[in-house]
Amino acid sequence: MPEAQIERIVPTPDWQPAVAALDDTLTEWLVIEHLSNPSHACVFVIAPPHGGHGDMLTAWARHHDWRIVNPPKLEQILTQDLTWLEEQVRHPSPWVLPNLERCYLRHASGLELVRHLLDRSHTGSLGRGIIGCDSWAWAFLRKAWNGPEPPALAAQGFDQQCLARWFQDSIAGSEMDRLVFRQADSGAYVLPPPADMIEDKSIKTSEFLPILAAHVRGIPGIAHAIWRASLRTTPDETLSDTAANEDSANQCSTVWVTPWHQIRQPTPTSALLREQATLLHTLLLHAGLTRATLAPLLPLALSSAEAALARLEDADLVIRHENEWRISPMGYPIVRRFLRDDGYLIDGF
Amino acid sequence: MNDDSIHRLAMNLSHLGQTALVQMLLIAVTVWLLISLIQRLVPALASRLSGRHRLHALALVPVLRLLAIAAAFLLILQRIVEPTFENLVGVLGALGLALGFAAKDYASSLIAGIVALYELPYRPGDWIEVDGIYGEVRTIGMRTVEIVTPEDTVAHIPHLKLWNQAILNANDGSQYLQCEADFYLHPHHDAAQVHRILHDVALTSPLLQIDRSINVIVREKPFGTHYRIKAYPLDPRQQFAFVTDLTVRGKAALRDAGMALASVPAIAEQSP
Structure with missing residues (x-):
């Protein structure tokens, strides 16, 4: 399917509904002027990779006109330079730090700054703020910081119904009103058909969405990527002409969805995963790293790290995003499963 | 065991037919092939697993091999003698005497190998030190345990050491090694x-x-x-x-x- 058409059917996520949901959750906390417990001055929002916590909190901060705190520079982290933190204390206004995972490195010199930040957020000396953090970084920071469990929020995972509603609501343009999504091999409906067709008892429903929701562990960003990759303009040749053309009789346009078992997913060898497990884990703990930052965190030379990243990119396990290497949305479920089985620290999602 | 039972056993052995010999040969070859298959297939499968699953899979090898050998021994014994109590005592007694005199240490290692399967002082995947030799247990044979040292040298250590030597096991069947x-x-x-x-x-x-x-x-x-x-x-x-x-x-x-x-x-x- 052409990229422009995909973009109209599955556009980049709009974070406004998430902002509204966060508003609802924080209503009580926002109206209290004097918190009895100073450790409740900061609220943490934890989300898995591709869960969109950074974008969502940035949108929330702009909506409420709260100060957005940018993470410290890499040199500030490694030299344990606390001036970044002191600058934050000087401002009395409420703040949002969307990406706590950018404030530390898994390096012997990379933890001091984030420990100070977490200590101060616990004592309430930073004022009222919201801290967003990737779930893998949070799992590691809970081991590296000995403070008590702070108040934390997490978005509910997207199940089959949530995904169906999200995909339907995000379709842009009024011409999409009569768009139906059917599985390319069986003709079964992947998203619920228009209301006037629901009564038709002969309509078959696809198992695509429940499988997708379970596979992506409810993470919207990964579901979004797979959904985009699954759309196409023509059905399988095996589908009968009658089944393929029945939507034109109902004045609907059909978007065909590749059956789950035909979607091209990464299939790395276990040898590749085992060889590169520490690299993949390090990328997850930091929610992405540049090539130059990655090498000092691993017992690897820069050239070896480059070669490893190239192999992982060929296997569709990592992607480059603005000079940073990240675990790809399609590769994440496989990488997470492997790291869990191999005894690595994993997130709680 | 009286003269009569020894006589019966001798008669049984002397009446071994050609068919029985072929059957015994077939059993021995089948079990040998089966053991070879187990020793190749299970470690290959284990290498695709990770963490504790790998160690559990590797630990199956000596147990499966012992079961295969025991089954072969019983099947062959059935074809040599009628499996009555007297005959079994006769055969096992003769076998015990032969092993006791001719290959005492060999027999002792074989018995220690069976004890090792029960007491589990080492399993495949464990890092052990015996007699100053440190390495990872690769396979547990009938007579010896095969370990690979950090210098990539293979050492075969008789199970016999189990009787009177300290076996130092660094991870003891788990994936945790300090x-x-x-x-x-x-x-x-x-x-x-x-x-x-x-x-x-x-x-x-x-x-x-x-x-x-x-x-x-x-x-x-x-x-x-x-x-x-x-x-x-x-x-x-x-x-x-x-x-x-x-x-x-x-x-x-x-x-x-x-x-x-x-x-x-x-x-x-x-x-x-």
């Missing part, structure tokens, strides 16, 4: 700061098994202060890479913090 990295510092320094630095060195190692505890032990020595990090790698096979990583990054972190390492003058330099 490693140590040592640092020696000049005595004039802030010990609490070094303790913190070395703890973080271990915590930030990408090879660390983070669910296990990290300990930093400090001891004062005549030439300086001895620090020892005790921590666990993710996989016992990574132990040397893990200790290397701790040592390299530990030295770098201590150097960055301005700590001076202890240096003991060479004896040759001290002598007049």
Whole structure:
């Protein structure tokens, strides 16, 4: 399917509904002027990779006109330079730090700054703020910081119904009103058909969405990527002409969805995963790293790290995003499963 | 066992037909093939697994082999003698006598091998030290345990050692194997700061098994202060890479913090 058409059917996520949901959750906390417990001055929002916590909190901060705190520079982290933190204390206004995972490195010199930040957020000396953090970084920071469990929020995972509603609501343009999504091999409906067709008892429903929701562990960003990759303009040749053309009789346009078992997913060898497990884990703990930052965190030379990243990119396990290497949305479920089985620290999602 | 039963046993043996011999040969060959298959297939499958699943799969090999041999022994015995109590006692007694006199140590190793399957002093995947030889258990044979040393040398150690030698098992069937990295510092320094630095060195190692505890032990020595990090790698096979990583990054972190390492003058330099 052409990229422009995909973009109209599955556009980049709009974070406004998430902002509204966060508003609802924080209503009580926002109206209290004097918190009895100073450790409740900061609220943490934890989300898995591709869960969109950074974008969502940035949108929330702009909506409420709260100060957005940018993470410290890499040199500030490694030299344990606390001036970044002191600058934050000087401002009395409420703040949002969307990406706590950018404030530390898994390096012997990379933890001091984030420990100070977490200590101060616990004592309430930073004022009222919201801290967003990737779930893998949070799992590691809970081991590296000995403070008590702070108040934390997490978005509910997207199940089959949530995904169906999200995909339907995000379709842009009024011409999409009569768009139906059917599985390319069986003709079964992947998203619920228009209301006037629901009564038709002969309509078959696809198992695509429940499988997708379970596979992506409810993470919207990964579901979004797979959904985009699954759309196409023509059905399988095996589908009968009658089944393929029945939507034109109902004045609907059909978007065909590749059956789950035909979607091209990464299939790395276990040898590749085992060889590169520490690299993949390090990328997850930091929610992405540049090539130059990655090498000092691993017992690897820069050239070896480059070669490893190239192999992982060929296997569709990592992607480059603005000079940073990240675990790809399609590769994440496989990488997470492997790291869990191999005894690595994993997130709680 | 009286003269009559010995006579019956001898009669049985003398009446072994050609068919029975062929059957016995077929049983022996089939079991040999089966054992070969087990010894290749199970480790190959285990290598695709990770962590504790690999160790569990590897531990199946000697057990399956013992079962196959026991089954073959019983099937062959059935074809040699009528399986009555007297006949079995006769055959096993004769076998025991022969082994006891002719190959005492060999028999002792075989029996120790069976005991090893029950007591589990070592399993495939364990890191053991016997008689000063340290390495990973690769296979447990009928007579010997085969280990691979860190120098990639294969050592065959008779199970016989089990009777009177200490078997040191570093991970004892689990994937947790404690490693140590040592640092020696000049005595004039802030010990609490070094303790913190070395703890973080271990915590930030990408090879660390983070669910296990990290300990930093400090001891004062005549030439300086001895620090020892005790921590666990993710996989016992990574132990040397893990200790290397701790040592390299530990030295770098201590150097960055301005700590001076202890240096003991060479004896040759001290002598007049």
